Amino acid sequence: MGLTIAQKIIKEHLVSGEMIPGKEVALKIDQTLTQDATGTMAYLEFETMGVPRVRTELSVAYIDHNTLQSGFENADDHRFIQSMAKKHGLYFSRPGNGICHQVHLERFGKPGKTLIGSDSHTPTGGGIGMLAMGAGGLDVAVAMGGGAYYITMPKMYKVNLTGKLRDFVTAKDVSLEILRILSVKGGVGAIIEWGGEGVKTLSVPERATITNMGTELGATTSIFPSDEITKAFLEAEGRAEDYVELKSDDDAVYDKIIDINLSTLKPMIACPHSPDNVVEVSSLKGTKVDQVCIGSCTNSSLLDMLKVAALLKGKTLRPEVSLSISPGSKQVLSILADCGALSDILASGARVLECACGPCIGMGFSPNSGGVSLRTFNRNFEGRSGTADGQVYLVSPETAVAAALTGEITDPMLLGTMPKVTMPEKFKIDDSAVIPPASIEDAKDIEILRGPNIKPFPDSKPLGDSLNVPLVLKVGDNITTDHIMPAGAKILPYRSNIPHLSQYCFGVCDKTFPERAKAAGESIIVGGNNYGQGSSREHAALVPLYLGVRAVITKSFARIHAANLINAGIVPLTFENPDDYDKLSQDDNLSIDNIYAGLDSGKLILKNNASGVEIPLVCSFTERQKAILKAGGLLKYVGMGNL
DSSP states (O other), X not given: OBOOHHHXXXXXXXXXXXXXXTSEEEEOOOEEEEEHHHXXXXXXXXXXXXXXXXXXXXXXXXXXXXXXXXXXXXXXXXXXXXXXXXXXXXXXXXXXXXXXHHHHHHHTOOTTOEEEESSTTGXXXXXXXXXXXXXXXXXXXXXXXXXXXXXXXXXXXXXXXXXXOOTTOOHHXXXXXXXXXXXXXXXXXXXXXXXXXXXXXXXXXXXXXXXXXXXXXXXXXXEOOBOHHHHHHHHHTTOGGGOOOBOOOTTBOOSEEEEEEGGGOOOXXXXXXXXXXXXXXXXXXXXXXXXXXXXXXXXXXXHHHHHHHHHHTTOOOOTTOEEEEOOSBHHHHHHHHHHTHHHHHHHTTOEEOOSSOGGGGTSSOOXXXXXXXXXXXXXXXXXXXXXXXXXXXXXXXXXXXXXXXXXXXXXXXXXXXXXXXXXXXXXXXXXXXEEOOOOHHHHTTOOOOOOTTOOOOOOOOOOOSOXXXXXXXXXXXXXXXXXXXXXXXXXXXXXXXXXXXXXGTTTTTOTTHHHHHHHHSSEEEEOOTTBTBSOOOTHHHHHHHHTTEEEEEESOBOHHHHHHHHHHTOEEEEESSGGGGGGOOTTOEEEEOOHHHHHHHTEEEEEETTTXXXXXXXXXXXXXXXXXXXXXXXXXXXXXXXX
């Protein structure tokens, strides 16, 4: 039996385990990346491990999230990360150099390599044939220290593409179509491979848009072949030597196959407040628009920006619409400036923002009260924009421009003829904003720069054999990491200060949660389906840990969040019978006995002491995960010599 692309990479990097879906495998990691919203904590964790220098082929620390600085906090984090990078062997991408996924694709990504990053959209690297996965910061720290990365061996899904995209129909529309088909939890436990003849019609930036959005499916990652298209991209980046061909075997077997005809696709739009709430753009014709944002790691490539500039050339925005443009990297911005496209963008009345994540994470450019905002981003979770009642829609750059020019949701195919856009054969290369690490000898004398907002990793204690605690919070389905630990300009600067951050935990759901959790001392949280979807931020586990949460019981978990809970020493458990969710109420006193035996058997009994009802729970932990939980989390487990 032949192998898929992902299976070939996994086989080459397999440290331990069997490549059987559902079984745990340990993978050697070639590259890592961090960004500053998660990076400070990751480097504190790495420092605690006592490893003097990273042991990967390449590790890069990016500054792209917290680039608005209204106080000392973000600046202190940047200085800390830069000094850690210089001392411990990482490359450091300065603020303004660009969004981690765009820059990594341009300058560092290599087909056939493994990459994990402390950002859930790390699968962007699958656009050039990397096995690229989002992970919690602690998992990234362990990989930097030379440890393996553990995942459950995924199933293999294939999307067969036929035909060719028409003008004004884009890779973003492909992403929204697959979300419409599968939903935000339809990719859980799977790697999605994109193939078929239609793949040959998609450039690397278009492929990267699709793999980026694969995160919203809950997939482990997404991947494209590495072919002549990949080769041309790497040659244009001056990295021809990094090219290797990658393709699946003809007799590779897939667990699911989905067919999409690119020729028949139409412009799509995701309505508030979920990326899978997808309809055709034409169905919302006439909806008034207040704001448009173009950028993010999904749609900030040079190709996207050149198309936007061409559509805006000689035109003016509607006066009631504000438009922001965020190029994905300094490389993109520089080429736009050199070719005159930047002038066309500015002349339209658009605002050009820094090469950073910006509005995508609520870091500036929030919509007005109740405002309709069309964004080329990957998430439209409630409140993520920074405006609690903002109505955020996800669209392609072409649909975004159409709305900016008309003042309402408009099918971009009504704009007329799509201007011809020509990509340069060679990109402008300037790596001056990437600072290499110090030599091993010089690193000894480098001081780590710390600020008063940087607090230690929250302490945990070993898991006991029983729990008798209150149900301090009960929430519903599709609770995102933005619900658990919000982003935004007011909160992000405190990502390195867990005690301060804790006061915002679950603020979207219940503002009283932090106070009640602290008063309880120890507690349990109960949730519905797909709990913890969204960002890879481990803060969504570390803050509940700090507030005394010992277990989370749900109908189902998102992959990365479940791993982060285990790493934090919090037990993720699921209902054997999902309907038992209804037998629990907030503030009920709950107990679980014989936990150690239950971890081994995969079955535990939850007793609702308020009603006397006993509820069966299930779990499936590897021996390693059991040891981590019993130790009180991954950092303590590593501290026992288990790197």
